[in-house]
Amino acid sequence: MDRKLGGFLCAVFVVLALSLQETLCLNTCRQDPSAASHFCGLPYTLSNFQGYYACNKTVQVGRPDSKEQLLALIKNFARVKGVGVGHSWSQGFFCAGDDADSIDIVLTELPSTRRINALPKLSWLGDLYDSSFPIHVDEDAQTVTVDGGVQTRVLLDYLATHITAKGPMGWTLPSFSWYIDQTVAGAVATATHGSSMKYGSLSGQVLELEVALANGTLATFSPASNPHLFAALQVSVGRLGIITQVKLPIKAQKAVKRSLDTMSMDIFTQQLIQVEQKYKAALQSGDEGAIFKALEPVEAVQAFIFPVSGDLWKVSYQLVATTSLDSTSELAGVVDTEKYYQSITTDGTTSGPPKIPGAFAQTASPAQGGSIFIHIFNATGWDLLGKALLYPLVAPGVYSARKSYLTQADLSSAFMADLDPYDQYEVSVTMDKAGTCLAGAIEVWKSGASEGMRVPGLIRFVSEETPYLSNSNGGARMFVNLEDHVSHTLKKPNLEFERVVRYFVEECDARLHWGKAGWPFLEPCFDGAAHYAQWCDFGCAVEELDPSGKFRTESNAWSWRATQNGVDVPLQQCCTPTGFSSQCTCAPRTDRTGCPAPGTILHIVAD
Numbered sequence: 290m291d292r293k294l295g296g297f298l299c300a301v302f303v304v305l306a307l308s309l310q311e312t313l314c315l316n317t318c319r320q321d322p323s324a325a326s327h328f329c330g331l332p333y334t335l336s337n338f339q340g341y342y343a344c345n346k347t348v349q350v351g352r353p354d355s356k357e358q359l360l361a362l363i364k365n366f367a368r369v370k371g372v373g374v375g376h377s378w379s380q381g382f383f384c385a386g387d388d389a390d391s392i393d394i395v396l397t398e399l400p401s402t403r404r405i406n407a408l409p410k411l412s413w414l415g416d417l418y419d420s421s422f423p424i425h426v427d428e429d430a431q432t433v434t435v436d437g438g439v440q441t442r443v444l445l446d447y448l449a450t451h452i453t454a455k456g457p458m459g460w461t462l463p464s465f466s467w468y469i470d471q472t473v474a475g476a477v478a479t480a481t482h483g484s485s486m487k488y489g490s491l492s493g494q495v496l497e498l499e500v501a502l503a504n505g506t507l508a509t510f511s512p513a514s515n516p517h518l519f520a521a522l523q524v525s526v527g528r529l530g531i532i533t534q535v536k537l538p539i540k541a542q543k544a545v546k547r548s549l550d551t552m553s554m555d556i557f558t559q560q561l562i563q564v565e566q567k568y569k570a571a572l573q574s575g576d577e578g579a580i581f582k583a584l585e586p587v588e589a590v591q592a593f594i595f596p597v598s599g600d601l602w603k604v605s606y607q608l609v610a611t612t613s614l615d616s617t618s619e620l621a622g623v624v625d626t627e628k629y630y631q632s633i634t635t636d637g638t639t640s641g642p643p644k645i646p647g648a649f650a651q652t653a654s655p656a657q658g659g660s661i662f663i664h665i666f667n668a669t670g671w672d673l674l675g676k677a678l679l680y681p682l683v684a685p686g687v688y689s690a691r692k693s694y695l696t697q698a699d700l701s702s703a704f705m706a707d708l709d710p711y712d713q714y715e716v717s718v719t720m721d722k723a724g725t726c727l728a729g730a731i732e733v734w735k736s737g738a739s740e741g742m743r744v745p746g747l748i749r750f751v752s753e754e755t756p757y758l759s760n761s762n763g764g765a766r767m768f769v770n771l772e773d774h775v776s777h778t779l780k781k782p783n784l785e786f787e788r789v790v791r792y793f794v795e796e797c798d799a800r801l802h803w804g805k806a807g808w809p810f811l812e813p814c815f816d817g818a819a820h821y822a823q824w825c826d827f828g829c830a831v832e833e834l835d836p837s838g839k840f841r842t843e844s845n846a847w848s849w850r851a852t853q854n855g856v857d858v859p860l861q862q863c864c865t866p867t868g869f870s871s872q873c874t875c876a877p878r879t880d881r882t883g884c885p886a887p888g889t890i891l892h893i894v895a896d
């Protein structure tokens with residue numbers, strides 16, 4: 290690290306230390322106390338974790354204390370939505386409706402989920418003593434069954450400390466995301482992913498799901514019991530019911546070597562163009578082995594891009610046969626599980642008596658104000674700040690899988706959540722144009738759009754998978770995570786930032802992440818049939834599981850149009866027990882109302 294960066298680092302830490310006090314005093318979220326935000330909504334107010342994308346204040350919050358109560362709530366309300374901890378950026382996919390007959394239901398307050406706080410640090414002992422413990426490991430089958438409201442961080446830390454003869458270094462999920470403070474059900478609902486050309490997203494890894502359905506019953510789905518409904522439920526955005534339990538594969542944890550290569554964005558792009566070319570040739574040959582081999586160079590790669598300086602930090606991983614870990618680096622991203630468990634103790638009844646058992650009025654909660662950092666640092670300052678804060682997290686070394694694969698540390702979560710309101714976008718592009726598309730994005734940044742960036746972008750890769758609404762349904766994809774840290778603070782659109790996300794959507798046919806921003810700004814009149822080959826299969830699952838539209842929300846995305854011999858027919862007419870009939874066509878929608886006129890630009894406006 291050079292001197293300039295070292296001096297800058299010191300200044301940064303002074304500012305951060307001053308901010309720390311504020312952060313630690315505010316403690317209301319369902320995430321680590323040090324990561325808690327005063328502004329986060331759930332489980333008391335319906336908004337995202339920074340108080341944005343809030344629902345109508347009359348919408349109720351469901352905090353059931355049993356699965357029976359959960360099912361009764363579903364029956365009692367006309368409009369229902371399962372939600373996690375609000376780590377997403379979309380009203381349309383988050384709010385059940387816009388009146389008092391609507392309820393958003395959280396699972397974090399189920400006693401079986403909340404009570405993991407009471408367990409000692411070696412939390413896996415709970416499994417031995419208590420059948421209601423919300424995490425169950427089956428070592429022989431190499432699976433874990435976890436309640437939907439458990440947060441990913443808790444699951445990963447639980448697995449990592451589950452030390453047994455078969456898993457002497459603990460256990461882990463095959464692949465997981467950078468952010469791990471969301472609920473497991475929320476992560477699965479939106480195809481949350483890390484970077485893996487082998488294991489795909491969390492949704493792709495799911496083996497079985499238990500879901501509370503619109504008819505007020507609980508049902509379990511697996512590829513064996515019903516492949517069609519399972520493929521729909523693997524990525525459902527909450528449209529099909531409330532996921533109450535998830536079964537995932539696990540692996541005995543191994544040592545993983547993390548490497549860091551620093552290079553320019555241009556060099557990385559050249560490497561990616563080579564991958565793109567080999568992938569295209571492999572696709573043409575139809576040889577599965579060649580396709581896998583072509584994608585090997587980006588397996589598990591996570592690349593941080595700094596568009597202002599043009600730098601790129603490429604992080605890659607390799608399994609190693611050792612049990613001796615680099616102890617100093619264990620400090621990077623360290624997690625204090627005990628502290629985490631204590632955070633899940635707040636009694637769920639603080640907002641007055643329930644209207645009906647388990648249904649509560651929302652409490653008042655402000656949205657987070659502006660970020661002081663926007664005024665202190667310009668885009669170049671943020672570029673350096675990003676490097677200073679990131680370096681300890683990406684430091685090379687040999688760690689346990691849990692520590693080696695990058696995850697956002699709770700303290701960094703704290704600063705971001707509490708002090709810096711932002712919108713996170715993620716666009717995904719098919720691998721047959723990934724390099725070419727990134728080259729075009731770099732040109733957009735070079736033409737001035739880097740001024741709209743504040744934190745580094747993150748490039749990841751996900752293998753092809755079969756859930757109907759998975760971003761990588763139809764082929765492996767490159768994902769580019771981009772954050773707008775300006776518009777909420779300055780209360781005006783960040784036009785240069787928008788230019789880049791629009792480039793990806795319009796020029797590279799990018800899909801949007803279901804749990805991130807851009808809905809409806811970038812997709813004001815989303816037509817699922819144009820984006821997803823199995824859109825109408827998902828529609829058929831909706832017809833079967835939610836015929837009355839209980840889980841439809843206010844989003845205009847949930848629309849299907851079927852034709853048969855060129856004539857419009859009700860979707861139901863084209864649905865079979867195995868999905869959408871091949872005798873029908875999934876046609877472009879014609880029911881779009883309120884769409885902007887062609888050429889009209891919708892801006893991302895801070896609400």
Ligand SMILES: Cc1cc2nc3c(=O)[nH]c(=O)nc-3n(C[C@H](O)[C@H](O)[C@H](O)COP(=O)(O)OP(=O)(O)OC[C@H]3O[C@@H](n4cnc5c(N)ncnc54)[C@H](O)[C@@H]3O)c2cc1C
Nearest residue numbers: 371373374375376467468471472474475481482527532804
């Ligand atoms: C800082 C940050 C970093 C992130 N990093 C990543 C990342 O590295 N990779 C990635 O892929 N994503 C990432 N995300 C996105 C995040 O994983 C998703 O938005 C996730 O869905 C949020 O889960 P949640 O529990 O907070 O759910 P919420 O935000 O409360 O809900 C999100 C969606 O999931 C549905 N949902 C939630 N719970 C249920 C349930 N029980 N049953 C059915 N539907 C449900 C909701 O209806 C809603 O549509 C990040 C988010 C944040 C805030």
